[in-house]
Amino acid sequence: MARRFVLKTEPAHDRPPGLTIDYAGELNEQQLAAAAAGGGAHLVVAGAGTGKTRTHVLRVAYLVESGTPPEQILLLTFTRRAASEMLTRASALLDGRCQRVQGGTFHAFCLSLLRRHAERAGYPSNFTILDSGDAADVVDLVRNAAGLSRSGKRFPRKATLYAMISTAVNRQMRLDEVVEDRYPQFVDVLEGVERVATGYREYKSRHGLMDYDDLLMQAGMLLEREADICRVVASRCRHVLVDEYQDTNLLQARLVELFASVHGNVMAVGDDAQSIYRFRGANPDNIFDFPDRFEGARVMRLEHNYRSSQQILDLANYLITLASRRYDKRLFSSRPDGELPGLVAAPDEQTECRFVCQMISQLREEEVPLNRMAVLFRSGFNSYALELELNRRNIPFVKYGGVKLSEAAHIKDLIAHLRVVENPKDASAWNRILVLLEGVGPKTASDIIEWVAERDREPFAIEEKPFSPRYAESLIALFSMLRRLRSGELTLQDQIETLQVYYEPILKRKYYEDYPRRQQDLDHFSGIAAQFRSRAPFLESLALDPIELTALDAEGAVEDEPPLVLSTIHSAKGLEFDTVFVIQAIDGILPSAYSLRDTEALDEELRLLYVAVTRAERNLFVSYPILQHRRFEGEYFAKPSRYVVDVDESILEPIRLEEAPIEGRPELAPGRQDPARLPF
């Protein structure tokens, strides 16, 4: 038995620091109090636009300057983008000294923990991460194996099953509670659901798979179970900073507690009025529970908004009063002079797009850079019509949110091959690549997977050919390709190329109709791979940070102008723009039709609109089409969003669109109009 010697925690703030940054000059009083706070637990309740990021950045700088080693600071954020932005800004302030701060999302940080201590967590260190699509596929495999796919009783589909399982984990509820609460229609098949859930759990651990929830849960369990690991990890977390605390779930709150369990220095920043991830299991009450969770916590507030004009804040303040839950928050601005936000009722979607495009062009002529303007919407598809119109007018844009390149079937096929090479036990990836072979269906695939699993020494060797000649040849081709990828002789770039050559005939067979378009995606994918040194980090990055399928590759973009931003409201969190357009403000879209029955869900939709509105600094336009097209039913009269329809005109000013009189010009055929001279 080794002897133990306990090192005392050295107080970090004893030394009166020789600071190079003038914090008092950079920050207001409230911000300064937060940025330069001492140790212990702090909750900073920061309204929208009150300089949350700035405070975080200077907090990091302050800690580093006052003697905390950068690698002992942990900055947890909601997205990778947010983490890298903050660290870049902090590094710029302190000539690169903040580079070594540990930063990233909860998921990424937990992943690195688990890789380092995989054995102790009961996993192989090359375990694979499943995104939600993969996870649903695994659930499907389990369900089929359990014979629950047979009809008779209605049984939830794979995505629903997985949603149930995931909700239970994230909210720390029992599965039966989740089903009773949120899926009452499936109460009578609860037993089957539970069998699938159990099977899913076993399947993952047998094949070295983790889904997103496992990253959090397994990391939490590891730290709780293995006191020595917990001590090592938490010792390195002299200061824990958490951004967007209102969107953490119970697991994440617990993790923060564990990370801070040695030093007890936590600063959580958040805004209860901006909680928009309840659907994913976020627990907005975490903010209110913070003082209970962390003894002696001090609560601070940031209320002075530097972002938006008072007119925009008036609308935001008004909106938040519509919530069924009270938020005691009134933001005030130092920019009193502004225009009223506008409400635009367009006759139809096409006209709404014309309005947005024309206003954008006009503002650009007034020297507002394109990338200081954003169009925000509830769901990814809400911008399709606008994207067409922007393309037609050669206005460059990027889109955040919506469909991800790495979720396209053909890209997932390629990724699955890489996953098998990386982790030959990954049965879900095996299944995916095997059923691509002609003559192989689910049954044969599962037989082959069994057969492979029995000989885990040399995973891709076929000595004898115990299989039907129907597919033996293609199976041998697959295995020899996998062997090459695994050999270690090829760079990642060459591996992808080999893979593409192998996959091309499959692509043509499977998608004979539109394979050229998909081929382009594959090339794009291969280009992205070029930024990575090897397979493992590439796969990891794909799993944690799926590639946004942006319209950036619009070939026709002549200008090198930074593009206009299109974004789902969720993806726009934390960003700010000179001008914001909120389009498709229709009842059933914003608020979403799925939330109409439930007041808590409705409140979240309202907060979503609140987030959208508070992104704007100077100009805000909320618009909706009166005549809306719906996929099946055709045209119908839309109801404007309940949140904007009754707002007083002194807060949200109606804007009437008028068509310019056409001056002696015959009407042009649609699609051939001259965009620059298009009248309203």
Place this chain on the structure above:
DNA sequence: TTTCCCAAGCTTTTT
């Protein structure tokens, strides 16, 4: 057992 074809059902937000 696979594959093809047709009918049915559902469709959000993200790590």
Place this chain on the structure above:
DNA sequence: GCTTGGGAAA
């Protein structure tokens, strides 16, 4: 408009 599931032919 697309994916998913079921049924039947090969």
